[in-house]
Amino acid sequence: MKKIKILTIALMSILVALIAFGGIYTKYLNTTANIVKEYNFYADLDGYREVEYKVIEGDENATVENLIKTKDILEKRLTLIGENNYKIGVDEKTGQVNISLLENEDTDKYLSLLTQMGDFEIIDTETEEVLLTKDQLATVDVMYGSMSYDVYYQIVNLSLAFNDEAISTLEEISKTYIVETVEIEDEDGEIYEETNEKTVTMMLSGYEILTTSFDEILLDGVMEINMGTATDEETFNSILVQAINMKTVLETDTIPVNIEHTQNKYVLSSYDGAKLINIVSVIGLIISALVFLVKLNQKGVLATFITLFTISSILLIIKYTNVEITLMSLSALIAVFVINAVITMKLFKTNKENMLKVFANLLLNIMPLILIAITFTFSSIIGISAFGMMLFWGILITLVVSYAITKNIVDMK
Amino acid sequence: MTKILENKKVIAILLAIIILVGVGIIATKGLNVGLEYSSKEKVEMILDQHFESEDVEKIAVEVLDTKNVLVKKVEVFEDTVAVYAKTISDDQKEKLIERINEAYGIELTETTVEETFEAKTRLRDVIKVYIIPILVTTLVVAIYHAIIFRKLGMVKIMLSSILFVVIAEAVLISIYAITRISVTPAIFAVGSLVYVGTVYVATLIFEQLLKMKK
Numbered sequence: 001m002k003k004i005k006i007l008t009i010a011l012m013s014i015l016v017a018l019i020a021f022g023g024i025y026t027k028y029l030n031t032t033a034n035i036v037k038e039y040n041f042y043a044d045l046d047g048y049r050e051v052e053y054k055v056i057e058g059d060e061n062a063t064v065e066n067l068i069k070t071k072d073i074l075e076k077r078l079t080l081i082g083e084n085n086y087k088i089g090v091d092e093k094t095g096q097v098n099i100s101l102l103e104n105e106d107t108d109k110y111l112s113l114l115t116q117m118g119d120f121e122i123i124d125t126e127t128e129e130v131l132l133t134k135d136q137l138a139t140v141d142v143m144y145g146s147m148s149y150d151v152y153y154q155i156v157n158l159s160l161a162f163n164d165e166a167i168s169t170l171e172e173i174s175k176t177y178i179v180e181t182v183e184i185e186d187e188d189g190e191i192y193e194e195t196n197e198k199t200v201t202m203m204l205s206g207y208e209i210l211t212t213s214f215d216e217i218l219l220d221g222v223m224e225i226n227m228g229t230a231t232d233e234e235t236f237n238s239i240l241v242q243a244i245n246m247k248t249v250l251e252t253d254t255i256p257v258n259i260e261h262t263q264n265k266y267v268l269s270s271y272d273g274a275k276l277i278n279i280v281s282v283i284g285l286i287i288s289a290l291v292f293l294v295k296l297n298q299k300g301v302l303a304t305f306i307t308l309f310t311i312s313s314i315l316l317i318i319k320y321t322n323v324e325i326t327l328m329s330l331s332a333l334i335a336v337f338v339i340n341a342v343i344t345m346k347l348f349k350t351n352k353e354n355m356l357k358v359f360a361n362l363l364l365n366i367m368p369l370i371l372i373a374i375t376f377t378f379s380s381i382i383g384i385s386a387f388g389m390m391l392f393w394g395i396l397i398t399l400v401v402s403y404a405i406t407k408n409i410v411d412m413k
Numbered sequence: 414m415t416k417i418l419e420n421k422k423v424i425a426i427l428l429a430i431i432i433l434v435g436v437g438i439i440a441t442k443g444l445n446v447g448l449e450y451s452s453k454e455k456v457e458m459i460l461d462q463h464f465e466s467e468d469v470e471k472i473a474v475e476v477l478d479t480k481n482v483l484v485k486k487v488e489v490f491e492d493t494v495a496v497y498a499k500t501i502s503d504d505q506k507e508k509l510i511e512r513i514n515e516a517y518g519i520e521l522t523e524t525t526v527e528e529t530f531e532a533k534t535r536l537r538d539v540i541k542v543y544i545i546p547i548l549v550t551t552l553v554v555a556i557y558h559a560i561i562f563r564k565l566g567m568v569k570i571m572l573s574s575i576l577f578v579v580i581a582e583a584v585l586i587s588i589y590a591i592t593r594i595s596v597t598p599a600i601f602a603v604g605s606l607v608y609v610g611t612v613y614v615a616t617l618i619f620e621q622l623l624k625m626k627k
Contacts, residue, residue: 044598052529052531075538084542087534087538087539088534088538089450089452089531089532089533089534089535090532091452091530091532091533094530094532096530096531096532097532098531098532098534263529265487265488266487266488266489267485267486267487267495268485268486268487268491269485270466270483270484270485326602327598327599327601327602328601328602328605330602331602331603331605331606332605332606332609334606335606335609335610338610364561365613365616365617365620366613367557367561367616368554368557368558368612368613368615368616369609369612369613371550371553371554371557372550372554372608372609372612375546375549375550375553376546376550379546381542381543381546383543383601384543384546384547384605387605391609
């Protein structure tokens with residue numbers, strides 16, 4: 001019975017390892033294809049967008065101070081839109097800014113946001129007199145809701161709240177530029193209505209974004225701009241991203257130098273992710289096997305098979321849970337090897353009677369690492385969350401395998 | 414663990430020396446920042462065929478006479494290569510093109526090869542995003558330690574837990590500074606491993622201290 005159990009564990013470990021490291025190949029059209037999911041590698045092991053901006057020649061504002069300010073503004077914009085995974089560099093001599101960003105469906109939208117200077121003005125459409133500027137803005141909010149008349153549609157608004165000093169100015173502007181309908185009598189004595197519409201134009205980064213007049217007097221210093229309406233989810237999301245981008249530009253300072261976009265390329269990582277993960281796993285397995293054989297003698301062979309099963313299961317789970325793999329995930333995998341070795345050796349060295357006590361003590365010692373794994377998982381920095389997820393799955397599977405398999409084996413002694 | 418506790422004074426002196434030397438080197442020479450984060454020159458060549466980065470790297474290392482070279486594939490078709498080095502002179506560029514032409518049977522010229530400069534990334538900009546998650550996690554772990562090992566004194570254990578992490582990371586950075594190992598993105602992988610290891614060792618030390626107290 002004992003031999004059958006051990007043989008089953010050994011065969012099961014080899015089978016899971018073959019699936020995790022090799023895959024399952026089936027016939028697909030005229031060729032064979034691996035039906036096991038591939039790893040999901042993050043930018044540092046896969047590829048990223050590399051963008052280059054240069055200061056337009058002859059720009060007198062291109063001082064070192066302004067270049068650093070530009071970098072800070074770009075960083076703030078990226079942070080505000082929730083893009084924390086970037087690398088930014090500035091060369092103060094040449095005025096060149098290099099940004100490395102994650103490649104996804106939003107990358108181009110982010111890039112268009114970065115190139116905008118971000119100066120904002122509300123001007124008289126006819127005279128171009130500046131009525132309000134970005135400095136007078138207090139907060140900007142994106143608001144959306146749904147309405148249903150004949151069709152169901154969603155509406156996105158941008159709410160601009162001006163500071164205390166500008167509230168009265170906005171009130172005056174809304175009085176001056178309000179839509180007025182006046183009755184006019186023509187030469188034949190007929191009376192007709194004419195809309196007297198004086199308009200204001202909103203300028204963002206030198207471009208006209210909206211020309212409008214006011215329907216009512218604005219007393220609270222808040223002005224709402226309709227960004228658009230949508231009847232489908234895709235259009236709604238696109239309008240929402242546009243509104244969030246505009247909010248981001250309005251909430252950050254104006255870029256003090258004139259920059260132009262000079263390069264935009266997708267660059268692949270210099271690391272081969274799949275190769276690295278296999279190297280770490282194989283080296284980890286060899287070292288674990290050596291340690292087990294030295295410390296546990298014959299039982300070390302069984303401990304090695306259990307470790308092979310544990311690590312292979314972790315790698316398969318990582319593939320199917322879509323966990324992003326980064327360089328930091330590889331160090332989490334190394335940590336898992338160590339944790340697995342500690343748990344396996346302690347359990348193999350204990351007797352049946354003390355098994356639960358030893359397991360409980362191990363759990364208590366590993367608890368801080370579980371806390372690290374959980375808190376890291378919630379980080380918006382992908383490197384950290386990837387480390388957390390790998391550690392979390394690694395510890396969880398190690399504990400499950402230890403309890404279910406290792407404990408049973410030791411119980412058989 | 415008992416050995417660590419017995420030799421804690423020796424270990425503390427040793428770590429203090431490493432940190433002091435490290436701080437001194439960082440203050441005077443700084444860290445040896447790897448190519449990924451330093452300003453560099455880039456030569457981009459369209460090879461128009463599948464290639465292995467390792468082969469191009471061998472050529473680049475030979476021509477540029479430095480091991481400090483990065484080779485990356487560019488764009489999704491993977492038929493373009495970018496070679497990065499601290500500096501690439503006109504002669505080196507010419508030789509690189511010549512060797513690439515020979516190796517891949519193509520006819521690139523200096524005018525068809527793109528040469529650009531890439532600005533440096535300040536290490537502090539890269540590190541700053543990691544600070545808050547690490548601080549929060551360290552605090553959570555310190556609170557856990559303080560609760561579990563409260564018999565050793567809650568405040569003392571909480572501070573010790575934080576101090577362990579700070580010292581371990583300081584030692585790691587000092588070792589990077591002293592040994593002049595290049596600071597590359599791998600430092601975060603090493604740093605996180607040291608972090609997890611330190612927290613585990615700290616837990617074992619606290620456990621041992623509790624046993625000794627009993």
